[in-house]
Amino acid sequence: MLQQAETDGTGPVKKRRPALSCMECRRRKVKCDRERPCGPCIKTKSPTCTYRTQPKGRWLRSPTTCEQRTSEHGGSLLSMSSRHTASDSQGATEHSSSPNGERIVSELTERLRHLEGQLAAVNRSETGSSSSRSQPAENVYNRAPSTYFVKSKFFGESHWLNCLEPVSSANICVNPSTNRTEVDSTSELYNTVAECKRMARTIKATRMFYPTITTELQASVPSKIVCDQLVQCYLRTLEGVIRVLHIPSFLREYETYWKNTESAKPSVLIKILLVCAIGVAFFTGPEQPRLHASSTKWIQAAESWLSAPHQKSRLNMAGLQIHILLLLARQLCSVDGDLIWISAGSLLRTAMHIGLHRDPQHFQNISKFHVEMRRRLWATVMEMTVQSSLDMGMPPMISTDEFDTQAPSNINDSELDAPEETPFLSKSSHEFTQTSMQIAFYETLPLRLEITKLLNNIRSTPSYEDTLRLAKDLLSYCHRYAKFHQAAMNNATSITRPNAFQNKLFDTLIRRFALCLHRPFFNKAKHQPEYYYSRKMCLDLSVIIATPATTPGKDQDDDWNHLYYHGVGFFKSFSLHSLSVVYLELISQLEDQESMALYTPHATAPIDGGTSQVPLPPQLEVYRDIVVRARNVAKKRLLNGETNAKGYTWLCASVARIDALARNCEPDAAVLAAAKSAVAEVEEIMRAAYFAENGTQIDLSRRRGSFAGRDQSRGEGADDITATPRVVELDEAWDEEPNDLTGFTEDMEWENLMRDDTLGIGWGFEGNPESWFGWGGNYGAPNTMF
Numbered sequence: 026m027l028q029q030a031e032t033d034g035t036g037p038v039k040k041r042r043p044a045l046s047c048m049e050c051r052r053r054k055v056k057c058d059r060e061r062p063c064g065p066c067i068k069t070k071s072p073t074c075t076y077r078t079q080p081k082g083r084w085l086r087s088p089t090t091c092e093q094r095t096s097e098h099g100g101s102l103l104s105m106s107s108r109h110t111a112s113d114s115q116g117a118t119e120h121s122s123s124p125n126g127e128r129i130v131s132e133l134t135e136r137l138r139h140l141e142g143q144l145a146a147v148n149r150s151e152t153g154s155s156s157s158r159s160q161p162a163e164n165v166y167n168r169a170p171s172t173y174f175v176k177s178k179f180f181g182e183s184h185w186l187n188c189l190e191p192v193s194s195a196n197i198c199v200n201p202s203t204n205r206t207e208v209d210s211t212s213e214l215y216n217t218v219a220e221c222k223r224m225a226r227t228i229k230a231t232r233m234f235y236p237t238i239t240t241e242l243q244a245s246v247p248s249k250i251v252c253d254q255l256v257q258c259y260l261r262t263l264e265g266v267i268r269v270l271h272i273p274s275f276l277r278e279y280e281t282y283w284k285n286t287e288s289a290k291p292s293v294l295i296k297i298l299l300v301c302a303i304g305v306a307f308f309t310g311p312e313q314p315r316l317h318a319s320s321t322k323w324i325q326a327a328e329s330w331l332s333a334p335h336q337k338s339r340l341n342m343a344g345l346q347i348h349i350l351l352l353l354a355r356q357l358c359s360v361d362g363d364l365i366w367i368s369a370g371s372l373l374r375t376a377m378h379i380g381l382h383r384d385p386q387h388f389q390n391i392s393k394f395h396v397e398m399r400r401r402l403w404a405t406v407m408e409m410t411v412q413s414s415l416d417m418g419m420p421p422m423i424s425t426d427e428f429d430t431q432a433p434s435n436i437n438d439s440e441l442d443a444p445e446e447t448p449f450l451s452k453s454s455h456e457f458t459q460t461s462m463q464i465a466f467y468e469t470l471p472l473r474l475e476i477t478k479l480l481n482n483i484r485s486t487p488s489y490e491d492t493l494r495l496a497k498d499l500l501s502y503c504h505r506y507a508k509f510h511q512a513a514m515n516n517a518t519s520i521t522r523p524n525a526f527q528n529k530l531f532d533t534l535i536r537r538f539a540l541c542l543h544r545p546f547f548n549k550a551k552h553q554p555e556y557y558y559s560r561k562m563c564l565d566l567s568v569i570i571a572t573p574a575t576t577p578g579k580d581q582d583d584d585w586n587h588l589y590y591h592g593v594g595f596f597k598s599f600s601l602h603s604l605s606v607v608y609l610e611l612i613s614q615l616e617d618q619e620s621m622a623l624y625t626p627h628a629t630a631p632i633d634g635g636t637s638q639v640p641l642p643p644q645l646e647v648y649r650d651i652v653v654r655a656r657n658v659a660k661k662r663l664l665n666g667e668t669n670a671k672g673y674t675w676l677c678a679s680v681a682r683i684d685a686l687a688r689n690c691e692p693d694a695a696v697l698a699a700a701k702s703a704v705a706e707v708e709e710i711m712r713a714a715y716f717a718e719n720g721t722q723i724d725l726s727r728r729r730g731s732f733a734g735r736d737q738s739r740g741e742g743a744d745d746i747t748a749t750p751r752v753v754e755l756d757e758a759w760d761e762e763p764n765d766l767t768g769f770t771e772d773m774e775w776e777n778l779m780r781d782d783t784l785g786i787g788w789g790f791e792g793n794p795e796s797w798f799g800w801g802g803n804y805g806a807p808n809t810m811f
Contacts, residue, residue, distance in 0.1 A: 048075050233334040238291050242326050245319045246298065249283050251312060255304030256297075262307055262584050265527040266534075267408060268401050268433075268463045269349050271394075273442045275300075292343045295330050298323040299350035306357040306591035307584050314717040317666055320358045327351045340379050342395070345402055348372050352409055356594035359667065365594050366417035369409050373423060376406040382428035393449070394441050400433040401460070404467045411473050412534060415541060416595040420481050425471045432467045433460050437521055457513035458521055462531050469502050469535060476538050480545075489546065489556070496539045496562065503536050526584040529574035537599040540566040540606075547606060551613065564610050567603035571651045590661045604655050608679060611648040615686040641687055649683055656680055663710045666718055670707040677703035 046057035049071050058064045062074035246252070256279065264270060279297060282289045302320035305313065327347060331339065339347075352369060356362035376382065381403040385396040407423075414421040434451035437459045443449065452458055476495050479487045510528045513519060523531075543559040543566070550560035574585035588596055641649060656676035663673060681699035685692035715723040 044077050255301040258304035258307040259300045266530050272438045295327050299354050302354040303357050307587045318718045324354050324360045356596050359593045362593035366413040369413040373410050384430045403430045404463050408466050412595045414477050416598045421477050432464050465506050473538050496542050499539050525574045563606045567606040570603040589658045607648050607651045674703040
């Protein structure tokens with residue numbers, strides 16, 4: 026019989042190995058096969074086959090403090106000690122009743138309390154030195170430790186699933202009296218439950234409509250040669266800045282699809298089509314107009330796939346990637362791209378539902394690939410959220426206290442493609458990788474969330490002190506990243522380098538937050554000199570944003586220009602912000618000149634709509650070039666299928682007004698002449714663009730109506746909340762009296778004729794015709810364009 030050795034408490038204590046055999050086999054000293062019930066117990070027809078209960082850890086790892094972990098371990102140690110004493114009482118000697126046993130237990134308890142005190146002191150020192158960024162997340166988690174991650178879905182503390190956790194009596198898999206496994210894959214109950222589950226799935230399948238890939242959609246897929254070019258267009262532009270895909274995995278899916286297009290999964294095809302739709306915006310081949318028309322169908326197919334029944338099947342990484350690609354494609358292909366803030370909210374909630382807002386270290390059994398992809402996707406979801414919120418002028422609906430996901434590791438995609446057992450190390454922050462820009466975005470995310478909330482707070486306005494502080498902090502990041510990315514781009518020895526487009530897009534998407542922050546004070550600066558710094562900052566930031574990505578005269582139609590030609594949403598709003606500041610500053614300086622002797626007089630020069638060069642001081646010439654470049658971009662957008670006639674007309678009138686003021690001429694006549702010329706030019710451009718896209722001439726016959734499609738653009742049941750008198754439309758006047766247009770001339774106002782309901786945005790206030798022609802240089806007046 027073994028006796029416990031006496032010890033002074035300072036020597037090593039051997040750890041007892043857990044007993045794996047059942048109690049009956051241990052008593053009989055026979056080999057146990059560890060089944061429930063085991064083989065020897067079945068042969069001897071033993072009524073009980075029980076195993077010693079081992080402490081079970083939760084499958085969801087909860088980050089707790091050192092005190093909590095020590096307390097839990099201490100409690101389990103004491104309980105194991107008591108169970109060990111109770112179990113050994115079945116033998117010949119009962120150690121717990123001996124004096125030596127009681128003394129040993131007492132000494133172990135005292136040592137345990139001493140260790141708890143030491144660990145608590147260490148924990149307090151670590152807590153005091155921890156950053157304010159991580160501490161709120163730890164406190165939140167400690168307050169709500171009961172969280173579940175089941176079937177790729179995350180359930181918080183208030184979810185009903187957490188109320189079932191303490192109900193251990195509901196566990197019917199193991200009989201507590203005999204410790205026998207009553208439910209396994211061979212039991213009758215298991216087979217009955219499985220049959221019920223199959224019937225449930227069959228019944229639900231008959232009630233749902235599962236969308237399939239139509240033959241029309243499959244026929245619209247371009248050839249592999251064209252698709253290869255479109256995929257490369259996407260990879261060299263947006264994917265380097267807004268990370269969505271793991272490039273090696275996507276390319277494998279892409280090659281597999283072309284090997285057998287008929288058996289491809291719908292999610293794979295939808296993902297490929299969305300990537301191609303984004304690539305169409307940067308594609309320069311002769312098929313571009315037809316591909317632009319096809320990309321709209323691809324986007325609609327992706328929306329149908331995402332909104333189809335059985336949403337649970339899309340709550341995964343592939344579904345989230347498709348959702349992000351859809352939002353990007355809508356902005357690059359101008360398909361409701363100005364309304365993505367609504368869809369971005371659904372994207373955010375989907376990401377939180379699958380637990381992306383919690384760092385993967387809180388969950389067990391997640392591969393290193395999925396750990397990094399979850400962090401990358403969460404960073405991208407947050408970037409879409411904050412950019413769309415700033416673009417729409419809405420709150421981001423989330424704060425830094427509601428997520429604790431860490432930034433992605435600074436590694437390339439190829440390192441994630443290594444075998445699971447191969448460890449990888451995050452590279453230094455001074456080394457550029459395919460994830461560097463996403464990490465930089467995520468580093469500035471708390472600051473930009475604060476800016477967005479401050480600007481869009483309906484109960485208060487930002488103070489000038491907060492504006493200066495936040496803008497200074499953000500611009501310091503911009504300067505640091507600009508130097509780092511420029512050095513990485515010029516590093517010829519580096520395998521991974523950013524290109525000019527990626528550098529420009531990254532810098533613009535961050536810098537525009539500072540522009541929006543100073544913009545409210547820009548309007549006040551003309552009459553309140555204390556805000557002159559904001560006026561100067563807005564002008565400097567606007568010029569930087571409006572500057573092309575490459576040197577003028579080289580690669581005139583580079584990727585950055587193509588982004589201007591096609592992008593809407595937050596890809597377009599930063600250009601509108603910068604253009605408005607430059608235009609208003611230029612007009613203000615021209616009107617504030619005390620002497621026109623600084624300019625060459627051209628009072629007798631013919632008015633040509635502002636196409637001729639006007640001599641200006643060098644700085645003002647830079648501002649004028651920005652407005653002229655914007656006018657050329659608006660024309661290119663029309664040639665690429667844009668329907669915004671109003672924007673191009675306004676820009677032509679604006680250039681004419683600038684030149685007229687520089688010539689010391691009356692600007693009204695120049696503006697009207699430029700507007701007439703621009704409207705006629707827009708008509709011809711839109712006809713040509715329609716023919717290039719559809720192969721037929723546009724039909725504007727009376728039967729279809731001059732305002733055909735207006736009801737579709739406004740939506741069925743659209744409300745008129747302005748309580749203005751209803752104006753007779755042009756086609757309605759014709760229907761009443763074909764040969765008499767008195768209804769048009771009397772009731773049809775100019776602004777109603779020129780209004781474009783398909784834009785989604787307006788250049789000016791509705792009901793103010795001056796907004797079409799850029800009249801008014803006083804940017805503090807209420808009836809100006811901006």
